[in-house]
Amino acid sequence: MSGALTIRNSVVFVLLAALALLPLYVGLGGNIFVLTLFTRIVILAMAAVSLNLILGYGGMMSFGHAAYLGIGGYAVGILAHEGIYSGFAQWPVALFASALFALVIGALSLRTRGVYFIMITLAFAQMAYYIVAGLARYGGDDGLTIYKRSQFFEPVNLSNKVQFYYLCLTLLFGATYLVYRLVNSRFGMVIQGARSNELRMRAIGFPTYRYRLVCFVIAGTLCGLAGALLGNHTDFVSPSMMYWTRSGDLIIMVVLGGMGSVVGPLIGAVALLVLEELLSGITEYWQIILGPLLLLVVLFARGGIDGLLAKAGAKGQP
């Protein structure tokens, strides 16, 4: 990422600034619903950022990434249900459970390639979905209401909408920066090399499996954190959080925004969810409009929106 004033950098800057200043607009009498919508967008953007680490940079087409949203959410929900409200207990459990799940899934699925990898990650996520749906004590199919959000020290109060929004936004920026550092480190070079040509990576002396596995676990853990946020945001967790269509949504965000671009998934999440919101206000058949739009992006903009912006900038140069 260069510091030059290109079209792309300007758009990214405006987007980040808008996200940071959003509560101000709401405070000045804007619709509070906008803040709720954008809190959700920011949380799902974080999940997309984590997916981008394995999908965009690692070439690991996981079709079960929403499972971590559910695991993170249920860690908060189940502990709250049992009377443990402290975020210092809930959140580490959310992270640890997601990491453990990713470790097991990754250890098995990373031995496969291509379609098999897609199917096996999908199968594990659906397995998690049905297990959670069968937890009668925690609401089963109907889900579980969270009556009290995660408790931290004073004056942090997650029930305050503005505070909670800024917490989510800070964590999103943090996650994005973390991914940026990761993918440019030695570790990231190995991950990208393995995406590009894994056989060759092994031939020059990299045991690629363990690097890909660690990458898979980092991505799962980050998404688990997004899950803990999502549970707090909706005050409710249900198995549908981890249904496979949700995993599909996350993939769409990454592809739409730009695979293998650090800010791509953030752009993709905002674009997809805002579009969804606007279109569904116009017509109840909004998917008929959204579908072809996505098709156009996939067909004509291989690098997603971020790729388009970069190209537009390059054309503007002499």
Place this chain on the structure above:
Amino acid sequence: MSEPLLQVENLAKRFDGIVATDDLALTVAAGELHAIIGPNGAGKTTLISQLGGQLTPDSGHIRFDGHDITALPMYRRSRLGLARSFQITSLFLDLSVLDNVALAVQAHTGHSFRFWRNARAEAELREPARAALERVGLGARADLPASVLSHGEHRLIELAMALVGNPRMLLLDEPMAGLGPEESARMVEMLRALKKELTILLIEHDMEAVFALADRITVLVYGRVIATGAPAEIRSNAAVREAYLGEAEAEGTGHG
């Protein structure tokens, strides 16, 4: 004479009843350039894949520098100093030329569980990579994406990547394949310089190059060694002439 650097005994590999390597024995002394020739389907690539570790032999032994490497995975062999280049160019096409070679450097500098520092700014990785690219004459092309370079240049990147680990032995699978006459001549010069520094096992169809470079030549037909010796011996070996050189010459005149 001391123990050879590479020693292969009773090596065998079959695919669905086709014998690709048949009770093969081969020794390569330290410092020699040993060429393997043979008609198409003689099992040359199968052999080099077993030496490099992409394929596991059905039986037999491979010893390298005193270690039994028959069952070692690829990355362990490469760490022992056995580097391989591929017949079909096998690069990281979506990364830059320098990234390609820097990854090869990185493979030799300990584990890569380093998550924070910018690897593209590390002199420990970039400088040896640049030096290797200079050595093969690609210094000026270092920052381009690997995908935009020509086929001949790709072969040179391959060579640069094999060189950065300071290997003791190079396994080269048809480095001249698909090169034009000028690029071929450049590659021959490069190999002539390299053979002063390391041991090379070369598989090559270009007979002119093989006879110009090799200290010893092994001729493979249907997975078996039919002759091994100095270029002059191979040239005059009746069985070789019949099995291979005759065919090559006929081919040669056909093309000429």
